[in-house]
Amino acid sequence: MSVDVRVQRTRTRLREAVVRLAADRPVEDIPVADLVRAARVNRTTFYQHATSPAAVLSQLLYEDLDAMRADLIAGFAASTSPPRAIWERSAAAMADHLDRFDALYTAGLVGHRSATLYRLLVDHFATTATTFLEQNPALLPPGEGPLPWRTKAHGAFLAHGTAGVVEAWLSQPSPRDHALFISAAVEVLPPWALGR
Structure with a gap:
């Protein structure tokens, strides 16, 4: 329709x-x-x-992030690439997204000024990481609790760390170096997430 x-x-x-x-x-x-x-x-x-300006912005950003995640998830499923290469592609796509909306992310995230933007990114990263781990359960380290819980917990852990990398990268002067973001986003991952 x-x-x-x-x-x-x-x-x-x-x-x-x-x-x-x-x-x-x-x-x-x-x-x-x-x-x-x-x-x-x-x-x-x-x-x-909409109910608020934040709702308008969230809808716009979620549409962009959801489309990006759909492409990544399709790539996850079809890929024979090692986990590191998949995470690098994901980080490169995120750097492009951050560039498209640079001014609003900088205004909202540098100095922790927008809980809405932080939560939106954490939700996106958690869903993306959880989906990746559901498709690659052998990457999860052994531990207590059922697999679905561990997948969710590890996805949330990765999400908050990645949001921190975003905040740190946005604090750099423009134009920002994509290679720096990609490197940092991948290097902070624990060895198990990289298949080591």
């Missing part, structure tokens, strides 16, 4: 406006009044699309 042109136009306006505004301050600090003014829509129209 196709989306009505007016609905799509409003959604585009809201997304473009929230990206512009979030480049200057954390999305949690953007009042609805500022967003509707920047998007040239009224409050009623806004609330037909």
Whole structure:
């Protein structure tokens, strides 16, 4: 089913406006009044699309991250590459995503200013890592608890560490070195995640 042109136009306006505004301050600090003014829509129209500026931004970023993860997961399943190469491809895709939305991630994550962006990235990384580990259970180290729990716990561990690498990389001056991000994102992984 196709989306009505007016609905799509409003959604585009809201997304473009929230990206512009979030480049200057954390999305949690953007009042609805500022967003509707920047998007040239009224409050009623806004609330037909979202509950908050953070919801608009999250929807936009999740769509980009979900598409990226779908490509990576398809690559995981079809790949005969070693785990390290898969993690490197994943980190390269993330560096590209961070570049596309550089100003808003810098405004929100440098100095820990946006819990919304941090949580969004942790959710993305946890889902991606958990999916990778579900497809490669032999990588998990032995330990207590059932496999599904250990997969989830190890995925969460990897997610929070990767979010920390993102924050550290964003604190570097622009333009940022992708090779530095990729190297750091892979080198902080524990040996078991790299198949060692």
